[in-house]
Amino acid sequence: MNAAAPEGGQRRLRAGVIGLGWAGQQHVAAYAADPAVDLVALSAMEEHLLERFGTEHDVPGRYRDWTQMIAEAELDVVSIATPTFLHEPMAIHALGAGVHVLTEKPMAQTGEAAARMVAAAQQAGRVLDVSFNHRQRGDVTALKDVVDSGVLGKLYYAKTGWIRRQGIPGLGTWFTKAESSGGGALMDIGIHMLDMALHLLGEPAVTAASASTHAEFGPLGRGGSGFGVSQVEEGAPFEVEDLATAFLRLDGGGTLLLESSWAQWIPHDLCYVTLYGADGGATIEWGGDPAHPHQEITVWTEVAGMPAELQPVVGEDGHHAAAVASFLQHVASGDAAAHDGSLALRRARVLDACYASAKAGTEVSVAH
Missing domain, CATH: 3.30.360.10 (Dihydrodipicolinate Reductase; domain 2)
Structure with missing residues (x-):
């Protein structure tokens, strides 16, 4: 985790990742390598993965309970890299807490679930992106x-x-x-x-x-x-x-x-x-x-x-690093309305x- 602020002195974004399978590991590496981000929290059910990647990237917050992470870690952004059926509840919870969200694909199990995620992003005024890494x-x-x-x-x-x-x-x-x-x-x-x-x-x-x-x-x-x-x-x-x-x-x-x-x-x-x-x-x-x-x-x-x-x-x-970078650019733009997950919703439909x-x-x- 980097300690120095990026050029210009702006506060770095505080990032977390839920899920430490292969995809989640790509998100962890992308945040850890970005000088404008502090990777401050990880959540997973597997203790050995929390220990491994928390230690490797000097991440202070390590949680078995992802809701506790959202409540305590003071995140600006979070990546969700869990089984598909968890994307909707996790994204809606994080968006409601004021956190910008990047989920792995597919967006959700159904178009209706994806639509509820988009509605939550619009209501919260936060970015909701889906990681289509292959378009990178x-x-x-x-x-x-x-x-x-x-x-x-x-x-x-x-x-x-x-x-x-x-x-x-x-x-x-x-x-x-x-x-x-x-x-x-x-x-x-x-x-x-x-x-x-x-x-x-x-x-x-x-x-x-x-x-x-x-x-x-x-x-x-x-x-x-x-x-x-x-x-x-x-x-x-x-x-x-x-x-x-x-x-x-x-x-x-x-x-x-x-x-x-x-x-x-x-x-x-x-x-x-x-x-x-x-x-x-x-x-x-x-x-x-x-x-x-x-x-x-x-x-x-x-x-x-x-x-x-x-x-x-x-x-x-x-790869995933470019998808994460694109998400962070959308967050930095301040135009959450233009990045509310609607494109991914069309894919789900x-x-x-x-x-x-x-x-x-x-x-x-x-x-x-």
């Missing part, structure tokens, strides 16, 4: 610059997906229980691709969804992120999908195809976003053999009447429509 990738930033330059012309069609070879997280844990997670692959990794695609497309409203879900690996105890066949815990059935696909209608007549899968018979994991425009097309793709991963970005267009393939310059990936469509077997309008 260097290739996403580069492709957004290409789109904004107008090289592709009007975008009318896009495809995006995240497909894993063997990557169901925590078979038998909260990830695979409907009540605690809200959904499976679509909720966990599909949301990242939906966010990236809509961001690149310029945030068109999604008007309707036609979706389908499947669970072919998880119910058999297969497809876990470990090796071989995982044992499903007794009394903890696989209640969510391990594959989801959706056809999304966009305001203005465009369409977006979305697929996400935790486990599939493919050689290696694959992530991609492909855009089709009137004047050009573009794609970003990453994944492959972990020993030799690939990352590609290509733009196809026409220059002086001749077909041309462009290779944009790609900067470094921002799309997922609601996808799950409703898959259940009904028909196209469903997206609530707004």
Whole structure:
């Protein structure tokens, strides 16, 4: 924890983190490295994680009870990196206490829960952000610059997906229980691709969804992120999908195809976003053999009447640190009304429509 004030003498923000799993650890590292922040409190159920990260970053406040942390630590900002079903109550409690909130994705189990979070942020006049760390990738930033330059012309069609070879997280844990997670692959990794695609497309409203879900690996105890066949815990059935696909209608007549899968018979994991425009097309793709991963970005267009393939310059990936930095910039702006979680709420409404469509077997309008 840094002791010196940043240049300009302004008081540093007092930050806390709830949840010390992998994502929470990324938030801890980001706050600890920021000279404008004092990381003053951590909350987790695991004593060994509180001890480890509290000691590593010299954090004075270490709490098993997150409500006690909110009451006592005098926080300005807090990150929530807990199972999805806890995002809503934790965020609403913190916002009500006057604390700006950054939650991990997905925002909440349902659009209605997300809407209650937005309402709490608006009532409190505090920032509510959701950490979509993958939109901080260097290739996403580069492709957004290409789109904004107008090289592709009007975008009318896009495809995006995240497909894993063997990557169901925590078979038998909260990830695979409907009540605690809200959904499976679509909720966990599909949301990242939906966010990236809509961001690149310029945030068109999604008007309707036609979706389908499947669970072919998880119910058999297969497809876990470990090796071989995982044992499903007794009394903890696989209640969510391990594959989801959706056809999304966009305001203005465009369409977006979305697929996400935790486990599939493919050689290696694959992530991609492909855009089709009137004047050009573009794609970003990453994944492959972990020993030799690939990352590609290509733009196809026409220059002086001749077909041309462009290779944009790609900067470094921002990861969670960039998502935390963006959140802190929103807090510093003083314009909480512009950062009240409404964008993430729109994502949650799309997922609601996808799950409703898959259940009904028909196209469903997206609530707004």
